[in-house]
Amino acid sequence: MKSRNTFLYGICIGILGIILFSSKAVMVKLMYNYEVNSLDALLLRMLFSFPIYLVIAYLYRNKENSAPTTHKDYVWILVFGFVGYYLASLFDFIGLTYIKASLERIILFLYPTIVLLLNRLFLKTKITAKQLLVIGITYIGIIIAFGQEVQFSGNDTYIGGAFILLSAFTYAVYLVGSGWLIPKFGVVKFTAYVMLVSCICVFVHYGIAGSFDIFNFSWEVYLLGFLIALFATVIPSFLVSESIKRISSSNFAIIAAIGPIATIILAVLFLGEKLSLLQYFGALIVILGIVLINLKKKKP
Template sequence: MSSPAATTTAADPLGYAFAVGGAILFSSKSILIKLAYAQGAPTETLLALRMLVALPVYLIIMVTILRRDPGLRRKLSPATVIPAMGTGILGYYISSYLDFAALNFITAQYGRLVLFTYPFFVVLFGALFFRERFDWRIVPGMLVAYGGIVLLFGWSLVSEPEGLWQGTLLVLTAAVTFAFYQLFARDRMRQLGTGLFTCIGMSTAALCAIGQSAVIGGIDAFTRLPPLVWVYGLGLGVFATVLPSFLMNAAIARIGPRANASTAAFGPIVTIAFAVIFLSEPFTVFHAIGTALVILGSVMFSHAERRARHRQA
């Protein structure tokens, strides 16, 4: 017998549209980061600049939400706000910093494809730590995708080995922390609502990033940035942070973290195209085969995941 909530989740086109839109916008992040690095922007300062641009937007939206719905104010207590802040730090500060740092060592294409494996961690950790059902029929897709990652790693080890291990470890850790963020975020959004949770989590992460930059680079670090870095920072703050974060969290609230993660296949394709066009990164036959395996594995994983959800419904 199907439950109404499960049936609605399994057939929610708007939720899936939010997920796809968020994935595509997030995919521009690594391109903008690489362009800013080429202008000499330090990792900590660039992450802080991204958050400095985004922070006022989240604060304004949070005040607007609380004014429009005074009932939400009663939900603001240490028991709800502190976990939301911690979840935001995990997903938007720690994971983001690891991803930013990884791009000092690896290409945007490779980094995006490795980060793209976070949906597998969502399912695995959901089963291990959150008592969610694990369907073994998703394993072939995971193996195919990681086969593509191994192929790309091997090609990079031969052609561009410098920093490859460090970059891969950093971006894999970013994928793990982002998977945990998605799993923790669901309950936080049920308590506070998608918009309010997003504002609290992102604002907290922004303060952490800005504080880190002030400690490492000094409070005048922003004044030393070239004007073009500010343009990239604006793009990172608005189009690669604010808009996709709301889209992704709205998708999680409507269709759940596992279904949201399964729609992320659009991101790497856009990133690869942008990396070749704007960064002049090479795209060899090994890139083509590796990317095809990752995308194929994701598609297999997504189909198995949807079938599992329909059976549960």
């Protein structure tokens, strides 16, 4: 009974974490209504996140690691913080200036297929014919959803889609590369460390290329920045980590299919976005494809 309750609890907090993560794109789009550019929005997200992660890193600084760490491991922390959260977030925020929040989440949801392909390329993990078929079907779904959006919104959709795809790719690189490092530090410490690195990267970027209008926005912008940092970054990052710990990454990957659905619903409610029936069909194909891939991975 206890293990069953643990599993159900893991599913519940996983779903909550996914929904909170999915709200990020919607809040970023709302922020753009106040003439905020992508770098300003990203800076506000990291400014509000930084002190929270700093406190968490300090509290867990003396927590023993499950395995000995070396200076090289900390170098990899820098690498994964740069690639996994700085570049992925930057590409995502830029892409959102061009495309709908709902379409962003559909494209971003391709990262499990990219993980599969990267594992094959670098770790020589075998990909079965069925997995290749499912990957192909998944990308057909993207083409359906993306192609019709080009008809509605014009060629800027290509630019936005390219940036979101880059975000999915860099996040997939982070997942493939950091898997061996997380057990050394523990989930909480590792997450706090890489997020702090990401925050510093954003601060440096803003110092070089920022508009320095950070104190001239309306109060709604700062409120949205705080909400993105707390409810779409910090809280879900730990909810998802705890869920994976309780139900396994394979099971979590399956319930993660709720992400695009949650974003579409939130985008309709708060942004007034609309997708055509053909785009909904494409989104459904993508979601089913990712679920099938992870169901396949779950089998021994």
